[in-house]
């Protein structure tokens with residue numbers, strides 16, 4: 001049996017030494033997971049000076065010290081109001097993508113307020129994060145999602161089945177997906193791979209554990225897949241339809257250039273919660 005305060009103190013120190021930026025928070029999440037309690041319960045256990053049986057805690061801590069992503073260890077990732085199943089083989093959804101999902105939700109809700117039943121497509125869905133956020137937050141939207149990688153698609157299948165089975169999830173290439181919806185879609189949203197070929201991510205959690213197909217956008221500038229996404233959006237959207245695509249901070253100008261030409265109007269850059277330009281939207285002319 002061990003004292004909760006002492007367990008957390010040791011775990012925080014070990015994770016900080018291993019270079020984990022959020023050492024205290026990660027220690028608490030792992031201990032709560034090992035004990036099978038809510039994280040908020042730990043404060044009570046500390047206050048009561050309770051001793052606990054740490055169970056799997058030390059093993060999980062050792063893996064986190066090796067920079068295995070926290071979400072792979074708990075098997076869960078929070079995304080907006082959702083708890084998604086994640087693990088090896090699928091991209092862990094990120095907070096900045098919640099802002100991109102918000103833009104799609106806002107547009108879909110605007111259409112619902114105008115008496116419509118909007119059709120929304122999530123290209124490159126990964127775990128299904130954006131599609132499921134839209135489906136749960138805008139129940140009147142018909143939501144479709146596509147994922148290329150079979151392992152990621154299997155995670156999305158699991159999440160769709162658990163959270164919103166009405167989402168039409170398909171396995172395939174974003175560039176050619178949903179030919180049956182050409183010219184009928186109101187909102188296209190995508191967080192595609194966009195990292196340029198030479199830009200190896202610094203964090204081991206990303207470099208060693210996110211699938212390469214989820215990170216690298218191909219082409220010299222990493223924007224080959226985003227270009228295909230934009231071309232697919234041009235094909236799918238109704239006139240006046242809305243598309244929003246996530247990209248890296250340094251790709252703001254090149255992302256706007258993806259929407260050059262007569263097919264698009266109203267090109268806008270959007271900032272994430274830390275003020276960095278991380279997505280671009282446009283309307284189908």
Ligand SMILES: C[S@@+](CC[C@H](N)C(=O)[O-])C[C@H]1O[C@@H](n2cnc3c(N)ncnc32)[C@H](O)[C@@H]1O
Pocket residue numbers: 091092093094097123124125126127128129130146147148149152172173174175190191192193194213214215225
């Ligand atoms: C950056 S991850 C984002 C996943 C998810 N949208 C999210 O925000 O968590 C990009 C995803 O696109 C998928 N992908 C890559 N190329 C694709 C393509 N050509 N068609 C469909 N999906 C693709 C990857 O497998 C990966 O799951």
